[in-house]
Amino acid sequence: MTQGAEFVVYEQPLTERVRTFLRLEFLFSEHAYYRAGQGNLAVRSTLQSLLDILTVLSRSDLKNDILKELTDQHNALTKLAARPGIDASKLQGVLSEITQAINGMQQLTTHFAASLLRGNDFLTSLLNRSGIPGGTCAFDLPAYHFWLSQPCENIKRDLDAWFADLRPFEKAIGLYLRLLRNSIEPETSVATGGMYVYTPQGPCVLVRVTVPVAAAVYPEISAGRHRFTVRFMSVRDVNVRSQQATANISFQMQCCTL
Structure with a gap:
């Protein structure tokens, strides 16, 4: 979900791959926010988001997944270059971005995230305790308490070193999702x-629903292989159970694919 001044955008992934990419985009955004903060609590939150990213990346071969997606898109866009009416400058800019992202990903080892977690006792100890509420208190992890007491430049050095191999992933996933979201114009x-029922005319991997804030509703998106439904729920008070809206709701929708 993304927000603007007058509209809220809700997204529903229709494949596990896009679902994972959206989770990583959220975690990268969270990491960047906390990394810009000051003090031990910001450092703790930065490190927790880093561990979450590494955990997601260590569970599957996402490197080859994103490489395949970007390579396929590069090939598809290259074929467009010969078509009349194409903005050659804009197209070349996008192709250059994709090439840079692919080159960055190819420099990474396939299972670098799992290797980092296995090979670093400090990070492993944090990961093992992070699922416990308050599990990283000073008395539970004195080594963590010691690290947090180090000079700021030492802490920043370590955070940057642990995140270094994640930068190509952050760039590649951000680029892929930007291309995906821009693959089709919104339709009213x-x-x-x-209630809205829709049958896509072709492949769709991401549904985007844009709703005016003034409508005071949010969509529940239920997607199947051949159609999906959007049910708008009325919310006036979050402490009271939402109910389906009875009025006609005007919204914008995108069925995105690459």
Whole structure:
């Protein structure tokens, strides 16, 4: 979900790959926010988001997944270059971005995240305790307490070193999701009585629903192989159970694919 001044954008991934990319995008954004903060609590939050990213990356071969997606997109866009009416300068800029992202990913070892977690006792100890509420208190992890007491430049040096191999992933996933979101223009639709049923005319891996803030509703998106439904829920008070909206809701929708 992303927000603007007048609209809120809700996203529903339709494949496990896109779902994972969206999770990583969220975690990278969280990491950047905390990394810009000051004090031990900001450092703790930065390190926790780093561990979350490494955990997600260590569970599957995401390097080859994102490389395949970007390579396929590069090939598809290259074929467009000969078509009349194409903005050659803009296209070349996008192709250059994709090439840089691919080159950055190719320099990484396939299972670097799992290797980093296995080979670093300090990070492993934090990971093992991070799932416990308050599990990284000073009395539980004196080594962590000691590290947090080090000069700021030492802490920043370590954080930067642990994150170094993640930068190509951050760039590649951000680029892929930007291309995916921009793959189709939004279309205005109306949910009659708060309900909208749609049958895509082609492949779709990400549904985006843009709703005016003033409508005071949010969508529940249920997607199947051949169609999906958008049910708008009315929310006036988060402490009270939401109910399906009964009015007609105007919204914008994108069925994105590459």
